Amino acid sequence: MSQLTNSIVAVLTAATLAVAPTPAPDGLTQTLDPNQSVASGRAVLEKGHVDLGPRYRDGDWTIQIHDDTAVPPVWRKLSDVVLRVRDAAVERVPDDPAYAFVGQPPGTPVHVVPQTQNQDVVWVGWNTQDPGVMAAISRGVTMNLLGVQGPGGVVVYLQSGNLGAPQVLWDSTKPFPQPLWVETNTHTHANWIFAKPGVYLVAVEFTAELLDGKQVTGRETLRIAVGDSTPVDDAFTAVYTGSLPGTGATPSPAAVAEPDDGGSPLLVGVLVGAGAVLVVALIWVLVRGARIRRRALDQEESA
Known part of the structure; x- marks a missing residue:
């Protein structure tokens, strides 16, 4: 069965913001070591488990990659990382109207980072499990897609375990920003579809309200090289040239001076x-x- 239709994760009801569901216990349960180090130097991650997420240390709110392929696991700066999606990730768009959101005719080959792990493909998710983050906030964070620069469209969606209708979270053909609410201590994986091979730059933002009412926001660019023929160096040197929307969570009454x-x-x-x-x-x-x-x-x- 296609990877596009056998992914498993719990899907919650969308509210004012689209809500990124908290998955059921299906192997995604993890606890992050508060003493994990931040690795330096460039890294190309093409297999294994990695997460995008916020970190909070000494008053500094950042977005980093949690690299679980390293032993022991480490955090990495996004500018040091290229996620390489090999041709082993190629799937064909199902002949099913439910997947019309992909924007490609049925049978079209696309690169898919699946929601359930494929050992030959990098497994990309996100988490809000950094101990510093969990100690500093009470509810959750807003994860925003600010823009996508690449040769084709990018769609991120979830599929429920009973093969229900796909839930589209991000779609690069739609207006930006595209916010998702993510609860504290969440670890989620979704399906990422890339319409064409090439270099993709995905601009993301994480915003939260700290326990003291202060608003914190971080913006970074996720670098992705799709296809075996795409040079990794091109992804490292690519520069996001598009305009980014002004975003950030609206301050709550407690945060107003x-x-x-x-x-x-x-x-x-x-x-x-x-x-x-x-x-x-x-x-x-x-x-x-x-x-x-x-x-x-x-x-x-x-x-």
Whole structure:
């Protein structure tokens, strides 16, 4: 059966943001060592398990690659990593209307990083399991697709275990940004479809609210070389030239700065202006009342 139709993960209901589901216990359970080091130097990852995710250390919020192919596992900077999707990942688009979102005719060969692991293909997921992140936030993060630069379209989708309808999370043919809400302590894998071989640059952003109400945001570019004939060096040297949307989570009420003891200058101005209007109105009422009383006295004297 095609890798496009036998992937397994739990799918949750989408809310205001599309929600990246938290998978059921199916081999994805993991705990990250808080002392894992950050490796230096370039790395080409073409087989094995890797995750994209945020890290929080000493007040510094970053996006890194958790490389589980290394022994012991390490974190890597995105600028040091190229994910290579070999031709072993080629699948053909199913002849099924449910997969029309792929944007290719049935039978078209495409490169697929599957949701369930293929030992011959790099297995790309994401997690919010860095111990520093879990200690610093309470709810989760917003994972944003900001843009894709490459020779073809990119689609990321989930397939439920009962072969239900695919749930599209990201689609490079749609407007950006494309946000996903990811709960804390989540580890998820999805299907990644690349329409054509070549170098892809995927701009991503992770935003969260810390326990103290502070907003943190990190942006990075994921480098992917699709196809055996695509030079890895081209992926390392490629530069994202497109424009990126301004994003970032909307601050919650707890994160909005409170005015100092002097109050807001605008509020003070409004109060002063309102007071002046009330004074003028009161004077006008008093003057008018005095005129009416004077006119009444004059009429009594005339009578």
